[in-house]
Amino acid sequence: MTDFRNFINGQWVATGNTFDNRDPVDNRLVGRVHEAGDAEIDAAVRAAKAALRGPWGQLKTQQRVELLHAVADGINRRFDDFVDAEIADTGKPYALASHLDIPRGAANFKIFADLIRNVPNETFDLETPDNGHALNYGVRVPRGVIGVICPWNLPLLLMTWKVGPALACGNTVVVKPSEDTPGTATLLGEVMNEVGVPAGVYNVVHGRGPGSAGEKLTRHPLVDGITFTGETRTGEAIMQAAAVGVRPVSFELGGKNAGIVFADADFDKAVAGIARAAFDNTGQVCLGTERVYVQRPIFERFVAALGERARGFTLGRPKDPGVNLGPLISQRHRDKVLGYYNRAREEGATVVAGGGVPDMPGELAAGAWVQPTVWTGLPETSAVIQQEIFGPCCHVAPFDTEEEAIALANATPYGLAASVWTTNVGTAHRMGRALEVGICWINSWFLRDLRTAFGGSKQSGIGREGGVHSLEFYTELRNVCVKL
Numbered sequence: 001m002t003d004f005r006n007f008i009n010g011q012w013v014a015t016g017n018t019f020d021n022r023d024p025v026d027n028r029l030v031g032r033v034h035e036a037g038d039a040e041i042d043a044a045v046r047a048a049k050a051a052l053r054g055p056w057g058q059l060k061t062q063q064r065v066e067l068l069h070a071v072a073d074g075i076n077r078r079f080d081d082f083v084d085a086e087i088a089d090t091g092k093p094y095a096l097a098s099h100l101d102i103p104r105g106a107a108n109f110k111i112f113a114d115l116i117r118n119v120p121n122e123t124f125d126l127e128t129p130d131n132g133h134a135l136n137y138g139v140r141v142p143r144g145v146i147g148v149i150c151p152w153n154l155p156l157l158l159m160t161w162k163v164g165p166a167l168a169c170g171n172t173v174v175v176k177p178s179e180d181t182p183g184t185a186t187l188l189g190e191v192m193n194e195v196g197v198p199a200g201v202y203n204v205v206h207g208r209g210p211g212s213a214g215e216k217l218t219r220h221p222l223v224d225g226i227t228f229t230g231e232t233r234t235g236e237a238i239m240q241a242a243a244v245g246v247r248p249v250s251f252e253l254g255g256k257n258a259g260i261v262f263a264d265a266d267f268d269k270a271v272a273g274i275a276r277a278a279f280d281n282t283g284q285v286c287l288g289t290e291r292v293y294v295q296r297p298i299f300e301r302f303v304a305a306l307g308e309r310a311r312g313f314t315l316g317r318p319k320d321p322g323v324n325l326g327p328l329i330s331q332r333h334r335d336k337v338l339g340y341y342n343r344a345r346e347e348g349a350t351v352v353a354g355g356g357v358p359d360m361p362g363e364l365a366a367g368a369w370v371q372p373t374v375w376t377g378l379p380e381t382s383a384v385i386q387q388e389i390f391g392p393c394c395h396v397a398p399f400d401t402e403e404e405a406i407a408l409a410n411a412t413p414y415g416l417a418a419s420v421w422t423t424n425v426g427t428a429h430r431m432g433r434a435l436e437v438g439i440c441w442i443n444s445w446f447l448r449d450l451r452t453a454f455g456g457s458k459q460s461g462i463g464r465e466g467g468v469h470s471l472e473f474y475t476e477l478r479n480v481c482v483k484l
């Protein structure tokens with residue numbers, strides 16, 4: 001049984017108020033999470049505030065850069081511990097946690113440490129009315145205490161995608177991991193102490209959202225900015241809390257992403273790419289594809305091939321040989337996804353593959369398992385096509401023209417990501433510009449260059465993070481004008 005305690009000012013803080021942490025593979029009780037109350041939230045925010053004026057705030061940029069590289073090295077040194085913590089919380093296959101989640105945890109510190117060492121400042125030479133000059137130059141300063149609120153699908157990746165740039169820019173953070181995945185954020189506290197990050201720079205408070213640690217953190221008056229990754233409707237609630245005191249927000253929200261396959265696509269690569277986008281991480285990736293549009297000449301062949309992929313997964317324990325698909329994060333989320341599975345059937349969908357619950361052996365039967373699922377035949381107005389399900393499922397529909405594909409893909413209040421599969425270079429670039437999304441992949445999916453702008457359009461987010469774009473939220477840019 002693991003005790004997930006809060007990490008405040010470099011110390012481990014238990015509270016009398018705990019809730020269960022269960023392994024989604026078999027629903028076993030594996031830990032207790034210590035919920036932070038008002039006192040713990042206040043202590044964490046005040047520790048972060050004080051750290052800005054302590055040794056951390058005095059560090060030279062190069063010292064901060066070296067410390068962040070030490071954090072990344074610390075994650076890699078304890079690689080197996082992080083993998084074990086991540087799969088204990090999520091049940092995801094070992095291959096996924098060890099090839100995506102944990103490596104990106106270290107990379108998210110390194111990329112921003114290197115950025116902050118090399119980023120130039122802006123200057124302008126002004127010719128003044130008195131035939132003189134003035135020198136204008138930009139000065140970037142840390143924003144202050146950043147509240148970091150994280151989801152459960154890629155816990156370490158998504159938390160460090162925010163903590164990396166926040167610390168690189170000289171801020172301090174109070175992290176509220178998802179109640180479902182306390183493990184890796186807690187373990188990172190050990191690494192912060194091991195490598196000598198000053199107390200109060202990185203703090204972790206556990207709990208839920210409304211009425212709990214999440215909401216309390218967003219409402220604390222000493223929090224200077226809030227970066228959040230999660231559902232769009234949660235973003236709406238956090239934005240209301242941030243409005244008090246006029247705090248800036250950076251949001252990565254929900255999506256209902258389209259995958260568009262043209263008849264001229266490399267067929268096998270398109271099938272493989274859409275299968276990854278629909279089923280990876282058991283469909284629990286915000287960038288994932290739940291709406292697939294296939295040009296009519298190859299529609300039937302593509303549907304059959306995707307159905308084969310859906311039936312070809314090996315479900316089981318994260319470290320069992322050959323396992324390449326895990327459970328959903330929780331029984332509660334499983335009920336949500338199965339609700340959509342039932343709704344699709346009730347609305348008359350053709351179930352090409354899956355559509356229910358797999359027969360799992362022994363104690364695994366108690367886990368949050370669902371079948372990878374492919375549907376066709378539903379109208380575009382169906383809830384299954386309009387609403388984010390966040391499970392291993394997708395609906396496939398045919399289209400004829402490029403204009404029709406664009407209209408279908410853009411007919412959603414979301415605008416996070418899309419993938420387009422075509423060998424026609426003109427089609428690729430026209431689609432890339434026409435799709436109303438923050439990220440459009442051509443003949444690829446979830447291929448990440450951490451220097452690029454990452455974020456969602458419409459109701460999928462506010463702001464862009466990645467490379468220099470992260471500076472906009474994690475620093476404040478001031479201008480100094482010197483009359484010469």
Ligand SMILES: NC(=O)c1ccc[n+]([C@@H]2O[C@H](COP(=O)([O-])OP(=O)(O)OC[C@H]3O[C@@H](n4cnc5c(N)ncnc54)[C@H](O)[C@@H]3O)[C@@H](O)[C@H]2O)c1
Pocket residue numbers: 149150151152153154158176177178179207208209210213214215216218229230231232234235237238251252253254255285286287388390416456460461
């Ligand atoms: N755009 C992206 O990059 C991205 C990445 C991953 C996940 N997501 C989205 O996240 C969702 C799945 O994650 P989830 O179920 O954890 O999301 P969620 O919104 O339910 O919860 C996310 C976090 O917010 C906290 N929270 C909930 N209500 C809150 C409130 N009122 N105030 C403060 N904190 C609150 C939760 O405790 C949790 O830590 C999906 O919609 C997915 O699309 C988006």
Ligand SMILES: N/C(=C\C=C\C=O)C(=O)O
Pocket residue numbers: 153154158161252284285286287448454
């Ligand atoms: N933010 C990122 C991924 C988001 C994945 C959503 O589930 C990233 O790759 O930086």
